[in-house]
Each structure stands twice: as C-alpha cells, then as structure tokens.
Amino acid sequence: MQPSPIIGQVLYNPIVNWTITLIMLLYGPALVIYLIFRLIGFQGYMSLFRFIEGKSVIYRLDPRVKILLSIVITTVAAITIWWISAIIFIAVMALYSLLSNIREKLRIAVPLILASFIGTAWTESMFTPYSYLQIIFHHVTFLYVLPRSLAIFGVTQGSGSFYVPYLGYVNNPVGITWEGIIYGLQITFRAVAAIASGLLLIFSTPPSDILRSLEKSGLPIELGFTLLLAVSSVPKVLENSMVVLNSLKARGVDFRPRSRNPITFIRESLFIIRVVIMALIGIVTLTLRDARQIAIAADLRAFRAFRKRTYYKDIRMTRMDYVILAFLIALLIAGIYISGLPGMGAVPYNP
Amino acid sequence: MAKIIKINNLSVRYFGSSNPVLRNVSLEIEEGEFVLLVGRTGSGKSTLLNVINGVIPNIISASVRGSISVADRDPRKTPVHEMATIVGTVYQVPESQIFSLIVDDDVAFGLENRVMDPNEIRRRVVESLSLVNLVHKMRHPTFLLSDGEKQRLVIAGVLAVKPRILVLDEPTSMLDSLGAESIFGLVKKLNEEGLTIIMSEHRVERVIGMVDRVIGLKDGTIYIDDEPHRAVAKELPKLGIEEPQVTTLYRMIDKNAEYYPISVDEFMELGVANRIDVVDKVDDDVGEDAILVSNVHFTYPGGVQEVLKGVNLAIKDGEVVSVIGPNGSGKSTLMYLLAGIYKPSSGSIKILGYDSTRLVGRDRARLVGYVFQDPDQMLLSSTVKGELEFTLKLAGIRGREAEERVKRISGYLGINDLLGQSPHKLSVGQRRLVSVASVLVAEPRILIFDELTRGLDNETSTSLMDLLLTIKEERGMILIMVTHNMRQVGEYSDRVFVMYDGNVVFSGTPEIVFEESHRHPEWGISPPQVFEVTRRINKPTASIRRVRVHAA
Numbered sequence: 001m002q003p004s005p006i007i008g009q010v011l012y013n014p015i016v017n018w019t020i021t022l023i024m025l026l027y028g029p030a031l032v033i034y035l036i037f038r039l040i041g042f043q044g045y046m047s048l049f050r051f052i053e054g055k056s057v058i059y060r061l062d063p064r065v066k067i068l069l070s071i072v073i074t075t076v077a078a079i080t081i082w083w084i085s086a087i088i089f090i091a092v093m094a095l096y097s098l099l100s101n102i103r104e105k106l107r108i109a110v111p112l113i114l115a116s117f118i119g120t121a122w123t124e125s126m127f128t129p130y131s132y133l134q135i136i137f138h139h140v141t142f143l144y145v146l147p148r149s150l151a152i153f154g155v156t157q158g159s160g161s162f163y164v165p166y167l168g169y170v171n172n173p174v175g176i177t178w179e180g181i182i183y184g185l186q187i188t189f190r191a192v193a194a195i196a197s198g199l200l201l202i203f204s205t206p207p208s209d210i211l212r213s214l215e216k217s218g219l220p221i222e223l224g225f226t227l228l229l230a231v232s233s234v235p236k237v238l239e240n241s242m243v244v245l246n247s248l249k250a251r252g253v254d255f256r257p258r259s260r261n262p263i264t265f266i267r268e269s270l271f272i273i274r275v276v277i278m279a280l281i282g283i284v285t286l287t288l289r290d291a292r293q294i295a296i297a298a299d300l301r302a303f304r305a306f307r308k309r310t311y312y313k314d315i316r317m318t319r320m321d322y323v324i325l326a327f328l329i330a331l332l333i334a335g336i337y338i339s340g341l342p343g344m345g346a347v348p349y350n351p
Numbered sequence: 352m353a354k355i356i357k358i359n360n361l362s363v364r365y366f367g368s369s370n371p372v373l374r375n376v377s378l379e380i381e382e383g384e385f386v387l388l389v390g391r392t393g394s395g396k397s398t399l400l401n402v403i404n405g406v407i408p409n410i411i412s413a414s415v416r417g418s419i420s421v422a423d424r425d426p427r428k429t430p431v432h433e434m435a436t437i438v439g440t441v442y443q444v445p446e447s448q449i450f451s452l453i454v455d456d457d458v459a460f461g462l463e464n465r466v467m468d469p470n471e472i473r474r475r476v477v478e479s480l481s482l483v484n485l486v487h488k489m490r491h492p493t494f495l496l497s498d499g500e501k502q503r504l505v506i507a508g509v510l511a512v513k514p515r516i517l518v519l520d521e522p523t524s525m526l527d528s529l530g531a532e533s534i535f536g537l538v539k540k541l542n543e544e545g546l547t548i549i550m551s552e553h554r555v556e557r558v559i560g561m562v563d564r565v566i567g568l569k570d571g572t573i574y575i576d577d578e579p580h581r582a583v584a585k586e587l588p589k590l591g592i593e594e595p596q597v598t599t600l601y602r603m604i605d606k607n608a609e610y611y612p613i614s615v616d617e618f619m620e621l622g623v624a625n626r627i628d629v630v631d632k633v634d635d636d637v638g639e640d641a642i643l644v645s646n647v648h649f650t651y652p653g654g655v656q657e658v659l660k661g662v663n664l665a666i667k668d669g670e671v672v673s674v675i676g677p678n679g680s681g682k683s684t685l686m687y688l689l690a691g692i693y694k695p696s697s698g699s700i701k702i703l704g705y706d707s708t709r710l711v712g713r714d715r716a717r718l719v720g721y722v723f724q725d726p727d728q729m730l731l732s733s734t735v736k737g738e739l740e741f742t743l744k745l746a747g748i749r750g751r752e753a754e755e756r757v758k759r760i761s762g763y764l765g766i767n768d769l770l771g772q773s774p775h776k777l778s779v780g781q782r783r784l785v786s787v788a789s790v791l792v793a794e795p796r797i798l799i800f801d802e803l804t805r806g807l808d809n810e811t812s813t814s815l816m817d818l819l820l821t822i823k824e825e826r827g828m829i830l831i832m833v834t835h836n837m838r839q840v841g842e843y844s845d846r847v848f849v850m851y852d853g854n855v856v857f858s859g860t861p862e863i864v865f866e867e868s869h870r871h872p873e874w875g876i877s878p879p880q881v882f883e884v885t886r887r888i889n890k891p892t893a894s895i896r897r898v899r900v901h902a903a
Contacts, residue, residue: 053490206452206453206456207452208451208452208453208456225450228450228451228452229450231452232449232450232451232452232493232494235494236446236494240728243723243725243728244728244731246687246692246723247721247723247728247729248731249690249691249692249712249715250690250691250692250715250716250719250720250721250723251716251721251729251741251742251745251789251790251793252712252713252715252716252717252742252745252746252793253712253745254711254712258711278731278732279731281731282727282728282730282731285727285775286725286727286728289727290444290446290447293442293444293447293448294447294448295410296406296410296411296442297442297447297448297450298450299406299410299431299432300404300406300431300432300435300440301432301435301450301460301461301464301508302432302435302461302464302465303432303460303464304464305430305432305464305465306464306465306466308466309463309464309466310462310463310466310467310468310469310472311463311469312455312456312459312462312463312469312472312473312476313469314469
C-alpha cells in the first residue's frame with residue numbers, strides 16, 4: 001500500500017505531531033487523576049476508611065487470612081499468563097458481592113480499579129522497551145511515530161528500519177506500537193487483581209483489626225502504632241488540605257491559569273506551582289503541629305509502658321479460616337505449577 | 352475531706368528560659384473538689400496541670416522545685432502512665448488524643464497497653480462509653496464524630512483506667528457551644544459522682560456556677576484562690592479573664608462588695624435590677640442591600656448530601672452581622688460561597704452588584720476578605736511581611752502603594768515589630784493578628800471572620816474585636832462573623848442570622864434572636880447574662896455597653 005501523502009502530511013505536520021504527542025503523554029496521568037478526584041472526591045476518600053460492619057463470611061474471616069488472600073492473589077496473578085490474571089480478577093470482583101453496602105463500595109472501587117487499569121495500560125503500552133516486545137511477540141509494528149527526542153523519556157524505540165503507516169520506512173522510530181498496546185492491556189490485569197484484592201481486605205476489615213492481627217503475628221508494636229497513626233491521620237490531612245487550598249482561593253489564588261498570552265500563561269502556571277508548594281508546606285506544618293501532643297497523650301495512655309499488650313478483640317482462627325487457608329495454599333501451588341508450563345508463565349509471553 | 356493534692360512552694364522553669372513559669376505556688380485540693388483554673392494565656396495554667404499529672408518533668412523537661420504530692424505520690428518520681436491511673440488528663444485538641452479509627456478501639460487502646468485482661472477491657476469499654484453517653488456510637492468511625500463527641504471519647508479513654516482526679520486543660524476551646532455544653536454537663540456529673548476535677552477554661556461565665564473554687568494565676572503566682580462569689584470580687588478582667596456579666600453589672604452598682612452574684616437568678620434576688628437603665632442603640636447609617644443571596648442550594652463536589660438547602664439573605668452596606676447555629680448547619684459553607692471559593696449548585700449570589708460566580712482571583716481578594724478559623728491555615732510565608740505581600744500580589748497591588756499598605760495595616764494592628772519574623776514562631780494572639788492583617792491589607796469591602804477569637808483569652812479577643820470595629824468605622828466595611836460566642840454576638844452585631852440544617856431559619860437583631868432562641872434549644876444558643884437580666888425587667892438588650900445604672 002502506498003502511503004497517502006495528504007493524510008501523512010497532516011498527521012506528521014510538526015504542530016499536529018506534537019499535539020498528538022502531548023495528548024498521548026498526558027492522557028494517562030490526567031485521566032487517572034481525574035478519575036480519582038472527580039469520581040471519588042474527598043467524600044469518597046473518607047469512606048475508604050469508613051468501615052461498615054457486615055455479617056457475611058468475608059467479615060468473619062481472620063484478618064491474617066485476608067491479608068494472605070491478597071498476597072497469594074497478587075503473586076499468582078503476577079506469575080501466570082494474562083488471562084489467568086483476568087480470571088482471578090473477575091473471581092475477586094465476585095467476592096465483592098459478599099460486602100454490605102455494595103453500592104458505596106463499588107463507587108470507590110470502580111474508579112480506583114479503572115484508574116490503575118488506565119495507568120498501567122498507558123505506561124506499559126508506551127514505555128515497554130523494544131527489546132522486551134521483540135522477545136515476547138517476535139515482531140513489532142509501529143502505529144504512529146512521535147518526536148525522536150522522547151526516547152530519553154523511555155518511549156519505545158525500535159532498532160532497525162520499520163514501516164510506519166502514512167509515513168513509510170523509518171530508521172529507529174520512537175512511538176506507539178500495536179504489540180505495546182496488547183502487552184499493556186494484558187499486564188494490566190495483574191495490577192487490577194492486586195488492587196481489587198487489597199481493597200477487598202480494607203472494605204471487610206476494620207483497620208485496627210488488621211494491625212492487631214499483624215502485631216499478633218510479630219509485627220513490632222511501634223511499627224503497628226505508626227501505621228495506625230498514619231492511617232488515622234489521613235482524614236485530618238485531607239480536611240487540612242481542603243481548608244488550606246480554600247484559604248488560598250479566598251485570598252485570590254486561581255488554581256487555573258487564565259491568560260491567553262503564552263508568556264503570561266507560563267508565568268501564571270509557575271506561580272500556581274509555587275503556591276501549591278507553599279500550600280504543601282502549610283499542610284505539613286498543620287499536620288505536624290500536634291505531634292508533641294500526640295506523643296504526650298500516647299505516653300499517658302501507657303503506650304509501650306509494658307513489653308506485652310493484651311487484645312481487646314479475640315483474633316482466633318476458626319475452621320472456616322483453615323479451609324480458606326488450605327485453599328489459598330493450593331491456589332499458590334497451582335499458580336506456581338501453571339506458570340512453569342510452556343506458554344503459561346507471565347514473562348516472557350510465549351517464549 | 353482528705354487532701355488529695357498538696358503542693359508547696361512550687362517553682363517551675365523551662366530549660367532555656369530565664370524566667371520561671373510558676374513561682375512559689377502553694378495549694379491544697381480536697382478529694383471531690385471542683386476547681387476552676389483561670390488566667391490569661393501564658394500565666395502558667397497548663398504548666399500547673401502538667402506538673403500534677405507528671406508530664407512535667409517526665410516528658411516535657413523543666414526544672415521543678417518545691418514539694419508535690421498527688422494521692423501521696425510524687426508525680427516527678429512516678430512513671431507518667433502510672434500517674435495516669437490517678438490523674439486523668441484531657442487536652443484541648445481532641446484529634447491529637449485519639450489513636451484509633453473506631454470508637455471502642457480507642458477506649459481499649461490504653462487498657463490493651465496496660466496488659467489488662469480482655470474480658471475486663473470489654474467491660475470497661477462499655478462502662479466508660481456509657482459514662483460519656485457514647486455507647487450507641489461504639490462501632491462508629493472516630494473521625495466522623497462531632498468535635499464534642501470526640502472530646503467525650505477522649506474523656507472515656509481517660510476514665511477507663513478509673514482515675515481519682517481529672518484535669519482538663521481548656522477542653523472546650525475547639526468545640527462549638529453544643530459540644531462545650533455536653534462536656535460541661537459531663538464533667539459536672541463526674542464531679543457529683545466523686546471525681547476531683549481541675550479544669551482550666553476561658554468560658555468563665557458558663558462554668559463558674561458549677562465549681563467549688565476558683566484559682567486565678569497571674570504571672571506564675573496564685574492571685575485568686577477562693578469560693579466563686581468572692582473570687583469574682585477580685586475583678587477577673589484585670590487578669591485578662593472573662594467575668595460573668597451579672598458580676599460586672601453588680602459592680603456598676605456596688606464597687607466594694609465582698610460577695611458578687613455569678614448567675615442571673617442570684618442577681619435578680621439581690622433586688623437591684625430596678626436600678627438598671629438601657630440606652631437606645633444608635634443606629635448606624637446602613638446603606639442599600641450589598642449582599643443578596645437568593646435561593647442558594649449547594650452540594651460539595653463529589654458529595655451526595657445537600658449542605659445548603661435554599662438559603663436566602665440580604666446584608667446591607669455597613670452592617671455588622673453574625674451568623675450563628677450549631678456545627679454542620681452550613682455556616683462555613685455559606686461563607687465559602689460568599690467568598691467565591693465555591694459556586695452555588697443553584698441560585699445566585701450578588702456581592703456589591705457582582706455575580707459571585709464571575710469573580711476571578713484578583714477581584715475576589717479586593718472585594719471579600721476571609722479570615723479563617725485557625726491562623727495556621729492561612730500563614731504560609733516565611734515572614735510576616737512576606738505574608739502581607741503575598742496577598743497584595745494576588746490583589747494586583749504593587750510598588751509604592753503596596754509598601755504603604757503594609758506599613759498602614761501593620762501600624763493599625765500593632766505588628767510593625769513582627770514584620771521580619773516567621774509567623775510560625777509567634778504567639779497564638781500574634782498569629783491571629785497577622786492572619787487578620789494578611790486579609791485586611793487588600794482593603795476588602797467585606798470582611799468575613801470565622802471564630803476569630805476562639806482560643807484567645809478575653810483581653811486579647813476584646814481588644815481585637817474593638818480594633819476591627821474601629822477599622823470598619825473608618826473604612827466603611829461589611830463585617831460578617833461566624834461565631835459561637837454569644838457575648839460577642841450581642842455586643843457587636845446589628846443583625847443575626849441563625850442557620851440550622853442548611854438554611855437560614857431566623858434573623859433579626861440580637862435581642863429578637865436571643866428571645867426566640869428560648870423556644871429553640873436545638874439551635875444551641877445560650878444568650879448572654881446581660882440579655883437574660885434586662886429581658887426580665889422589660890428592657891431587653893444584648894450589649895452590656897448599653898447598660899447604665901442610676902442611683903437608688
């Protein structure tokens with residue numbers, strides 16, 4: 001097929017080429033940020049930590065078993081071929097039906113999963129090294145070529161001469177490949193299986209129980225306490241961030257550059273970056289301000305006064321826990337076995 | 352009764368400071384007593400409380416001289432966690448005393464640390480939560496509690512180890528009036544059940560009626576130590592502390608009494624109310640409607656719950672208005688909308704003729720100034736001057752004009768000497784002044800302030816309010832204050848808007864609103880004493896400055 005000169009000229013006009021490049025480079029992160037902030041928002045984040053009790057089996061499992069569940073699922077998804085990861089992902093999502101207040105949970109889980117799906121697909125499809133794609137697919141097709149300078153950011157660069165639609169043969173092209181996109185989508189299932197199982201743990205277990213069970217299994221109490229403080233301070237940090245940003249808006253900061261003049265636009269953007277850094281410092285100051293008070297309050301409540309602690313709640317393995325544990329071990333062994341079979345391992349794909 | 356606390360000749364000096372914070376303090380407290388500790392910021396109240404619970408010198412280093420015995424132990428030589436089983440401590444900020452995400456887990460935290468038997472922990476968790484009336488929220492996330500509930504949770508955690516003494520260091524300074532009331536009621540109940548209470552508190556008028564004894568500190572020494580009616584004879588305002596308004600009224604009648612009333616009923620029983628006159632309010636020239644809010648609805652981005660449900664209000668040019676109501680009623684949100692930080696979901700807001708949604712940054716800064724609740728939420732520059740210049744830059748004011756404004760505003764607020772300093776190293780009161788200056792420097796036409804005087808002592812807050820009123824008179828501004836301090840509402844506002852459940856449910860002069868509040872306990876408004884007294888003699892006024900006394 002002869003390249004169509006007009007389409008080629010339009011597509012590879014420097015301005016069009018750079019515009020497409022910028023969109024390609026930015027849509028991934030931008031979409032991720034958009035999904036997280038717009039769809040979930042401040043309220044959604046708060047509800048991530050709002051544990052709601054339930055009665056189904058998933059709530060009754062020992063937290064340690066649920067932690068193990070996420071670890072095994074992440075591992076098996078990581079070592080086996082992509083469609084096994086996809087099946088595991090779907091199986092985990094099926095477990096969500098055991099959660100109470102499922103709609104609110106999905107309102108948070110879906111955007112987060114979608115965000116990691118897009119984020120991973122984007123990085124993998126644009127930034128997977130050529131040599132990697134070559135080993136996996138034996139053949140690499142370039143769909144669209146981006147400015148060469150982007151190679152320094154790690155965008156896939158072929159070595160040799162490649163045929164590119166509407167452009168013809170190009171030496172060492174830098175750009176989007178068909179195989180990269182396929183590979184990106186496949187690898188994405190691994191990421192989302194891991195995220196979905198992690199969220200399942202958070203949704204079905206109060207954070208303090210997760211920590212209690214980790215401490216019982218030998219996690220140093222100091223580390224557990226630090227984690228607990230970190231998790232408990234998230235809502236306060238979010239609230240502080242909102243107030244600080246609002247106080248800046250009230251003083252006249254517009255967090256969106258308005259000028260049409262490119263130089264003023266850049267100047268405004270730089271100013272906004274400066275203000276955001278100022279705001280971050282303010283948020284950190286606000287958060288750390290009470291650190292000493294927290295330390296005093298912890299000492300008054302006998303934190304670390306004794307070598308051991310007792311536990312308010314019984315965390316004990318039940319028969320159900322052992323059944324699930326056995327299943328998880330079997331799943332892990334099966335996963336390792338399958339990954340060793342020809343063509344079933346994760347990487348390289350189809351050796 | 353046995354003395355549970357015996358302090359003799361106590362002096363405390365922090366390392367690195369040349370002046371002692373407490374000097375030769377001697378006092379004894381009986382088991383079961385309720386002591387109110389008062390004094391201006393920096394007078395040594397917190398230091399005294401932290402010596403009693405052993406935090407000084409065990410955690411905060413300081414040189415402590417003299418003898419201290421708390422339930423026959425020397426707190427200096429007892430580990431703090433052990434002292435905590437005798438002296439329970441509650442500080443100002445609830446969040447920095449809560450360690451768990453779920454209510455019952457937090458009460459259990461201290462007991463788990465003390466290696467208590469799990470069955471006993473479970474029993475005590477329920478017991479302590481019932482004492483503070485939070486059992487029904489046992490499995491609730493801690494961060495979704497109201498501020499008052501959070502502080503009650505802190506108290507439950509402290510009570511779980513069954514202390515004999517409870518010390519509270521300004522426990523309500525972060526709470527709204529409903530939250531504060533719930534804490535005061537709880538503390539009184541615990542005292543009646545036999546717990547010894549030592550509480551430092553700025554809201555003297557509210558609590559003085561329930562205590563047995565008032566101890567007033569001045570520059571690190573005990574200046575007052577007496578039963579409440581005699582304690583107020585020593586003119587608390589001279590210590591920078593609020594005194595009950597009925598005490599002030601009675602002092603206008605009799606300067607040299609030894610015994611003063613502290614409650615409205617006591618004042619009325621003295622039979623002197625007929626000597627009170629009230630002068631009419633001088634109506635300021637108020638202009639046209641300057642702020643018009645029409646049928647405004649608002650839901651936060653990403654939120655599901657409607658926060659404002661069709662708010663209507665009009666504020667005239669030159670007015671001073673207060674917006675009051677319980678936390679969560681939508682006051683701050685309405686202020687955010689007036690300041691143009693958010694846009695209404697529906698309805699319209701007109702600010703001096705401009706549509707609030709069309710205002711860009713620079714116009715917002717010049718039109719509406721907003722002083723946030725906590726100065727640290729606003730102070731982000733490395734110097735005070737930088738903070739003021741930052742606002743000027745945003746308002747598009749440069750060069751000579753900018754320099755002059757910095758000079759003028761810092762002169763007004765008396766912070767010239769602080770211009771080169773870091774705002775974070777200043778005292779609470781100074782930080783407050785800087786946050787006000789950083790807004791005023793843009794010379795806005797409307798000034799909104801949210802709980803401006805929270806956490807400040809009486810002297811500092813009165814002078815700050817008077818100063819703002821003076822600036823307002825000179826420059827012609829609209830002042831909108833969001834506050835829970837009803838004395839301030841009565842003293843300074845022309846009009847009051849009551850917000851409840853996302854709407855303005857009532858408005859009028861402070862007198863009309865206070866009168867109506869008797870029929871609406873859910874508003875959480877307790878009118879100032881001066882109003883309660885003058886309403887009983889049919890000359891209702893909310894401002895003590897309008898009261899005159901004539902000869903018998």
